[in-house]
Amino acid sequence: MIRPINIQPPRPQWGVRGDPRKAASLSAPIERVPVPPMLNIPIDGLRGAVPRLVVGKGDRVEAGQLMAEAVAGASSVHAPAAGVITAIEPGLAAIPLLVECTIITIETDSALLEHAETASDPFSLDSDALCARISEGGIAGLGGALFPTGQKLETQSDVDTLIVNGAECEPYISCDERLLYEGADRVVRGTLILARAAGASQSVIAIENDMTDAWHAIHDALENCPAPRPSLAAVTAKYPAGGERQLIEMLMGTEVPLGGLPGDVGVICQNVGTAVAVADLFDQGRPMVSRIVTMTGGAVARAGNYDVAIGTPVSALIDAAGGLTGPAEHLVMGGPMMGIALPDASMPITKATNCIIASAPGELSQATGEMPCIRCGECVQVCPARLLPQDLLSAVRNSATVMLEELAVDACIECGCCDYICPSAIPITARMIEGKRLLARERFEERRGDMAAQRQAHHDARLAEESARRTGELDEQTSAATLVDEADDPIAAAVRRSRERRSESDDSSQ
Amino acid sequence: MNGSSATTQTNAPFLHPAPTVGAVMRHVLYALAPAAVAYVWFFGPGLIVNALVACITAIACEALILRLRREPVARYVGDGSAIVTAVLIAFALPPLTPWWVTVSGTLFAIAIAKHAFGGLGFNLFNPAMAGYVALLLSYPDALTAWLPPPVGDLDYEPPGLMTTLTFVAFGNLPDGQALDALTRATPLDAVKTGLGQMLTVEEIRASSLFGDFGGRGWEWIANFTALGGLWLLYRHIIRWHIPVALITGLLVPATIMYLVDPGTNASPGFHLFSGATILCAFFIATDPVSAATSPKGRFIYGLGIGFLIFCIRKWGSYADGVAFAVLLMNMAAPAIDLVTRPRIVGHGRQGAEP
Numbered sequence A: 001m002i003r004p005i006n007i008q009p010p011r012p013q014w015g016v017r018g019d020p021r022k023a024a025s026l027s028a029p030i031e032r033v034p035v036p037p038m039l040n041i042p043i044d045g046l047r048g049a050v051p052r053l054v055v056g057k058g059d060r061v062e063a064g065q066l067m068a069e070a071v072a073g074a075s076s077v078h079a080p081a082a083g084v085i086t087a088i089e090p091g092l093a094a095i096p097l098l099v100e101c102t103i104i105t106i107e108t109d110s111a112l113l114e115h116a117e118t119a120s121d122p123f124s125l126d127s128d129a130l131c132a133r134i135s136e137g138g139i140a141g142l143g144g145a146l147f148p149t150g151q152k153l154e155t156q157s158d159v160d161t162l163i164v165n166g167a168e169c170e171p172y173i174s175c176d177e178r179l180l181y182e183g184a185d186r187v188v189r190g191t192l193i194l195a196r197a198a199g200a201s202q203s204v205i206a207i208e209n210d211m212t213d214a215w216h217a218i219h220d221a222l223e224n225c226p227a228p229r230p231s232l233a234a235v236t237a238k239y240p241a242g243g244e245r246q247l248i249e250m251l252m253g254t255e256v257p258l259g260g261l262p263g264d265v266g267v268i269c270q271n272v273g274t275a276v277a278v279a280d281l282f283d284q285g286r287p288m289v290s291r292i293v294t295m296t297g298g299a300v301a302r303a304g305n306y307d308v309a310i311g312t313p314v315s316a317l318i319d320a321a322g323g324l325t326g327p328a329e330h331l332v333m334g335g336p337m338m339g340i341a342l343p344d345a346s347m348p349i350t351k352a353t354n355c356i357i358a359s360a361p362g363e364l365s366q367a368t369g370e371m372p373c374i375r376c377g378e379c380v381q382v383c384p385a386r387l388l389p390q391d392l393l394s395a396v397r398n399s400a401t402v403m404l405e406e407l408a409v410d411a412c413i414e415c416g417c418c419d420y421i422c423p424s425a426i427p428i429t430a431r432m433i434e435g436k437r438l439l440a441r442e443r444f445e446e447r448r449g450d451m452a453a454q455r456q457a458h459h460d461a462r463l464a465e466e467s468a469r470r471t472g473e474l475d476e477q478t479s480a481a482t483l484v485d486e487a488d489d490p491i492a493a494a495v496r497r498s499r500e501r502r503s504e505s506d507d508s509s510q
Numbered sequence B: 001m002n003g004s005s006a007t008t009q010t011n012a013p014f015l016h017p018a019p020t021v022g023a024v025m026r027h028v029l030y031a032l033a034p035a036a037v038a039y040v041w042f043f044g045p046g047l048i049v050n051a052l053v054a055c056i057t058a059i060a061c062e063a064l065i066l067r068l069r070r071e072p073v074a075r076y077v078g079d080g081s082a083i084v085t086a087v088l089i090a091f092a093l094p095p096l097t098p099w100w101v102t103v104s105g106t107l108f109a110i111a112i113a114k115h116a117f118g119g120l121g122f123n124l125f126n127p128a129m130a131g132y133v134a135l136l137l138s139y140p141d142a143l144t145a146w147l148p149p150p151v152g153d154l155d156y157e158p159p160g161l162m163t164t165l166t167f168v169a170f171g172n173l174p175d176g177q178a179l180d181a182l183t184r185a186t187p188l189d190a191v192k193t194g195l196g197q198m199l200t201v202e203e204i205r206a207s208s209l210f211g212d213f214g215g216r217g218w219e220w221i222a223n224f225t226a227l228g229g230l231w232l233l234y235r236h237i238i239r240w241h242i243p244v245a246l247i248t249g250l251l252v253p254a255t256i257m258y259l260v261d262p263g264t265n266a267s268p269g270f271h272l273f274s275g276a277t278i279l280c281a282f283f284i285a286t287d288p289v290s291a292a293t294s295p296k297g298r299f300i301y302g303l304g305i306g307f308l309i310f311c312i313r314k315w316g317s318y319a320d321g322v323a324f325a326v327l328l329m330n331m332a333a334p335a336i337d338l339v340t341r342p343r344i345v346g347h348g349r350q351g352a353e354p
Helices: A127-136 A149-155 A175-182 A184-198 A212-223 A244-252 A272-284 A314-320 A378-382 A389-397 A401-406 A417-421 A428-488 A490-509 B021-043 B046-068 B073-077 B081-092 B099-117 B127-138 B140-144 B161-170 B187-196 B201-205 B218-234 B241-260 B268-273 B277-284 B295-315 B322-339
Strands: A038-042 A066-069 A083-094 A098-108 A161-166 A202-208 A231-235 A267-271 A290-296 A304-309 A331-333 A355-358
Touching: A038 A083, A127 A149, A127 A184, A127 A272, A149 A184, A149 A267, A161 A175, A161 A184, A161 A244, A161 A272, A175 A184, A175 A202, A175 A212, A175 A272, A175 A290, A175 A304, A184 A202, A184 A212, A184 A272, A202 A212, A202 A244, A212 A231, A231 A244, A244 A267, A267 A272, A272 A290, A290 A314, A304 A314, A314 A355, A378 A389, A378 A417, A389 A401, A389 A428, A401 A428, A417 A428, B021 B046, B021 B081, B021 B218, B021 B277, B046 B073, B046 B081, B046 B099, B046 B161, B081 B099, B081 B127, B081 B277, B099 B127, B099 B161, B127 B140, B127 B322, B187 B201, B218 B268, B218 B277, B241 B268, B241 B277, B241 B295, B268 B277, B268 B295, B277 B295, B277 B322, B295 B322
Parallel strands: A161 A202, A161 A267, A202 A231, A290 A355
Antiparallel strands: A038 A098, A083 A098, A290 A304, A331 A355
């Protein structure tokens, strides 16, 4: 049975509602950033998966040319602009965590790829062909996790509902909202293609209830859409309403099991940007070579949303946004709740980069002056996973892995709501991550111990078997010797006689 | 960017709008101001003098112990939690209390109830109530010597500053007056004693001590306390669960008993406006450290306190049961937390129908 979609879910109990700070970047149309002379394109996917390189150092690439082929966990990579590959080397990039990964450096000599000749009609293709084409197009989940979209569509079978996630709940970030407004037709078209690829019988575009312009744009785009139309849902503008699990809980009235995937409840989620990228892939033959990035913060001259080639250094984006008006206190990639502080502005924009914040002094802050937990319980109130962060904190402090397991530290989605409201300024999310690591290590040790014990058991069993076999053989030998050999073995007969004599003399001496 | 020196990867989130522990404690103190004004109006400046004595003791004791425990003294003293404890003790003490009583209660609260358990955040018991109960058991006479409010036809003047200071410093009143000459039974005492003498509640309430609901003066203090409490709710410093549950837990049995037998049971309004009900509901039971944590847990915790207050007032040997009720529920809080753990999202229901 297919669950109905609740297009106006009630206000959730969890989460936080602060100043959205989106207005500064939301008003201007999306602007394209000129391709810089040097692009540094990180190609790694999930957990160190590296796609197969099909180009080498010194090769010339054309705009849109395939540079690396998708492997499990990593999407294929295309050249955003024509140029010469000057290096393929390890380097730091945020994908979305700051890690060392393989980076292709292109010295560019053309503009950003507009469209290719290979536009195709998605509705003439079946689900498998669509997934393969999406995979070839290098489409990755633009919501932040960079999961290869083609693989996600293929692996999550039994999906009946597609949710296109436009509930961009984190403060500052407005790239999805602007894209919903400007590219409503492409969002709807991408939704239809994704639904077909996923084999979903119903689909919904979910936005937040304060996105008035986006709501109207999508509403109008849906009017012209052939049936069955995707529905349009508005969730409460509250962080983290756009979290995958939270959105599913609100729209479908069901929870994704702990340790499971949305597919377990028949749902697949895709980001608005991903839907548009899919539409562009089929309608313009354009693989994923750029993405929309929100450039904002009090220190930047012209906050707005920018279409940026993957691999563009953050500094080039800042320049395109009119440069800095003063010193930027923090340079954050991602939003203020889950983003990371960049070490410097030379970091490349990746497929996971939805926002860059260059903050004016005092605009953003780091938690300072940690105090003891006063058990105020505010973290319990805001936690979207209904965890007990205050109890988890003491479990982490005591490395109490049994407690960490019981209180399900793994259910933490690291949204940062608890840090946001903590009066004691405790870096709770960081502690939860520490707790997850502790538990993972404990489980690993346990598994290793189990395996060792199993090996030992096998070893002992083998030894026992062997010795049993040997003893058996020996017994056979001895009995055989007694039966067969004595007749013609004078030594054995002599030994037996002497033993009998000795026992007789022992008896007589007593 | 502030140069290339910023190489450390710092942790999100980058927004911290929450009030600090210090700010929370300051809000609690501000919210006590209306109650303090009403208190001084009806009972003289004793509260202020006691609060000063308690605060100085609390800060000195807290600083010394933090130093011994090698904790950052200025930062932890600055959180204001010791001052809140001291002020709550002062509210619980009669206006005329010798200084050594106040000092020993405060010392017990800070040194034993708070720091011996690990300091702020780790204390099992509400320090103010632990200190008060220690005093109630040690100096029962000093702790029940309440003054009557100067209202109505009572021929009485509240003690002035000099009288108060003399008594606090030396334990004697000037001019050789006996303390008994000034003190009167509190309305709760009067009801308890009266019922013990087989009087009906109506007969007891005929005394000029009583006002519309509770005791004269007392009910106004309760009103002003509630004002501060509502402000705390409005500022999200406390949540509604404990106050609402506590008042419910007190009023439901009080109403039932009153309806069954109004002759031997005080009215629910009397329970609400007498003694420390309102102070407890908004300022004492809401101490997060020693309360249950989850919203459901807090509701049960509040209900328990309210019900115990009623039981102690009705059947106990003490006139008011606020401090005992709070300490008893402090003991129960860990167990309440354990049984009211919220179901973790995705746990148990495993994608089942809602």
